[in-house]
Amino acid sequence: MSGTLNQILNGHLSLYGDLPPIPIGAYDSGLNKTQRQFRRANKISLLEHLATEGWDHFRRQESVATGLDRYHPTKLPTINPGVLTSKYLLLVIDGTTHRAQSLAVTGGWEHVVSCSLANMNSLPNLLRDYSAEWISICHASDILANGALHALAGHLQQAKTNTVMTCDDIIVRQLWNDGLGYEHRQYRSSVSAIRLCTRGGIGGLLTLDYSLFKQCSFAPSYTCLEALRLDVLLQITREPIKTTHCHQALVKHQGSKNPSMPEQGWPRERCPFSDKQLDEIDRIKSQHAKQYFGIEGGLKPNPLQAGCHDLSRPTDESSLVSILIPFRDQVELTSTCVKSIQQNAGKSCNYEIILIDNGSADNSTIEWIKKAIKEDNIQCIRLDEEFNYSRLNNRARQLCKGDFLLFLNNDIEFVSESILDVLLDPFAHPKTVAVGSRLNYPDGSIQHQGVVIIPGERRCVLEPGKHLKEQEVIA
Known part of the structure; x- marks a missing residue:
């Protein structure tokens, strides 16, 4: 081939x-x-x-x-104009005054200011002449929906101060000089600090409280608009703020001129960001993650998805993981499960195994249990009752000494090295409450892609989903 x-x-x-x-x-x-x-x-x-x-x-x-x-072209909407005031300001990045004014007319803004990413030191002076309440940020290469501001204003009518709003958008990928390409509609969600640190994916036309924006510190220059928006939002979200989202695609981004992180990460081979831009994004995320959000151990680049990051928890030899495994007979499955834990748990993480025997009758199973519990970190509780997964685990929980609980079916076989360290990494964020790993069917296709649950965050299971054998993620 x-x-x-x-x-x-x-x-x-x-x-x-x-x-x-x-x-x-x-x-x-x-x-x-x-x-x-x-x-x-x-x-x-x-x-x-x-x-x-x-x-x-x-x-x-x-x-x-x-x-x-999902790549079908999407027509930007035309929003019926309403009565607006001068409280809205449009900031256009890397464009001429004429281009900035053209975007403002299309979108419905009365006031507009333009600034270069290469000279961010000039921005504070440019903003002094305006007394707006809300500022929206776009790139000169963007295409705005006719009357985009009227859609934003409708969502902001009930908004209070200290608010950040995003919207859906469309990423335009041009592959050749003759204009051929395709579009990808992005169904976004409200921003949050943890999603910004790990996934990026800032939705569309970023609009935020003008007073919050003026309090931000800017680097002298940025390599791309995504880095500027990321830096601003990570400063703003240090403190609790209100976030909202407009589920309309109000802007098209030209991927070659203004790269934007999609809602779902992409492989490095198809990433429009340069290495220099990715390095800057990595630096901004790591700086804020360590300094403001109490994420111990920091972040590490995701090896499969360019521009995305994983939480990295520092090694703590005092931590103990209690692994609970309910079963009834099926000694081959259960013994394989336990053996895979012993081989792939990792050397830096302590663990104990709680076997929950739900009325096994086979002699082979009973003999295996007798041998297994001779290990210092394996014990078994026998519960002769009707099978109820939750009840069995709750009963066995009383025996656990660990700081973390791992609920495991006996037909699971660990194949990843140092799997317990990987599962504990998301707990670097102090509010993480539950983590699920990727599960594969025996043929290698995906059963479940994994999830990290944090209170207040959207429960996001990564695409592509069940039965897909390919490792690549469709961007």
């Missing part, structure tokens, strides 16, 4: 200039019922289907596969 074809199949290169790069496994997983039947009836390969039916339907903006349908 040629290198180019391999890159196309893995979603690192686009098959055609106006098709987004998409892993062939993700394309297969997302095909709708009609297209699956068509492919089987005509006995054509996935790549042939993508090159013919998939491409044709995509160009006509017809539904073919979820992995492609």
